[in-house]
Amino acid sequence: MKQVAVLGATGSIGASALDVIARHPASLRAAVLAAGRQVDALVELCRRHRPDHAVIADGALLPHLHDGLRDAGLATHAHAGDSALVELAGSDACDTVVAAIVGAAGLPSTLAAARAGKRLLLANKESLVLAGELLMAAARDGGATIVPVDSEHNAIFQCLPDAPSRAGLARIILTASGGPFRGRDRASLADVTVEQAVAHPKWSMGPKISVDSATLMNKGLEVIEAHHLFDVAGGRINVLVHPQSLVHSLVEFVDGSTLAQLGLPDMRTALAVGFGWPERIASGVSGLDLLAEGGRLDFEPPDLDAFPCLRLAFDALAAGGTAPAVLNAANEVAVSAFLQRRVGFLSIPAIVEDTLAALPAIPAVSLDALHDADDRARRHAAQAAAARATA
Structure with missing residues (x-):
């Protein structure tokens, strides 16, 4: 029986993962469920899947999670914060981790799972973009198996x-x-x-x-x-x-x-490959x-x-070092500004390109260096977005 941690359980990939898990009750079990701020949705998932542990990223919501689990009559343990997520991802609570937290926030728990030798179903692309060399090294050193679940x-x-x-x-x-x-x-x-x-x-x-x-x-x-x-x-x-x-x-x-x-x-096809490989298991998806x-x-x-972001990504890969981290961070800030209707669609690549030009690549020698590049890129991109919003 594989004990699965679904990190990002309330998102679309998390929902697909839980659908596949539910189809195989004799071999797959959701042991850890984690979400960002959607406490009620997380409690409802706990009702259906009865995990051992539930984690809410926002620590202020821990009492709400605890009360919800208690009122549901569940024995699921409530946790909150990144440290709890990292600890559970690397612990004996699970042997398989679905890394589906969106953005750079998913990196610490993904690294913890890799270092602990888990089967890692990787849907958090930012972990590889921000710290690909470090993640792959951690997987090699820890004996982890990475199965990407991007289609x-x-x-x-x-x-x-x-x-x-x-x-x-x-x-x-x-x-x-x-x-x-x-x-x-x-x-x-x-x-x-x-x-x-x-x-x-x-x-x-x-x-x-x-x-x-x-x-x-x-x-x-x-x-x-x-x-x-x-x-x-x-x-x-x-x-x-x-x-x-x-x-x-x-x-x-x-x-x-x-x-x-x-x-x-x-996405259930790729997730089923991740759970079952090298065997094939039913995903609920029809044949083609x-x-x-x-x-x-x-x-x-x-x-x-028309779509220069693809070119910018190739440029960042060629530059190496911290450039992919800068690209990713600037893009997150720009997309957030667009979703909040503060900038237009074409401002997204413009903000990313401006940030890449302002912060030339330096060697990515450590996670601290990457976090520093990420922070600087976010600050610069936020300023660029603010300038475009008021222009």
Whole structure:
């Protein structure tokens, strides 16, 4: 029986993970559930899944969590704060961790799970973007198994699961849906609304990730992730826009072979791979009927003029050091400002580019150095966003 910690349990990935877990009561159990501020939603999940531990990130909400669990008649232990989350992620309370906390806030618990040798189902892309070298080193030293559950990286994992096959690797091709604004030119994006940006045509995701998909920053972050996960240089990672979102990624080998993983756009497939690998377990997702899906697969190059965030991510990867951390932090600040309607859609890449130019890359020698770069980038990006809001 795998004892699973679902970190980010009230989000969309957490909901998908718990759906898969519930389908396998003889082999999977939700032992730890963690959320940010949604206490009532967390208590309801505890009613349904009866974990040993529940964690709320905001310490001020601990009494509310404690009372909710008591009133529900549950024996679940209530915890609060990052330190509790880190301790549980690295403890005997779980052997499998779903890392689905959005943003840089997910890094400490992800690192703790890696150091403790857990099976780590990694959905927190910022952990790799901010501290990829440190995370992969922690996983190697701790004996952790990282299974990415982003659909694109999970596809690569399935096509390229073992080290020997990587000797013949030519390149990795990440696919992108193109988001809600595929085909539009830069000028037409000046007045897009928050509602339009979060209305993804294929995937059901949270607002921040949906905006990242609309700007193609999500794909840029995935390029950096792929570099760390599969030890592939940025020059051997390509991106193709694939509007059907059925081919999740492709792997090309030196002999001319190309392997692709296909499936319906549903995160439960990747999560089931993570829970069951090397076995295959039911995910609740139907098999793919290409004829029913329209019978065609289209591909096109990304428009880097309309969506410069993808270019900025490649630039940050090439610069190395702290540049990816600066990119990630500036993007989080810019997207937050957009979601709060303080800046326009095109201000997102402008703020990121301005921050990267103001804070040149330095060696990422430690987690403290990365946190410092993250802090400086957030301050600069916040100033840039404020200037654009008042302009």
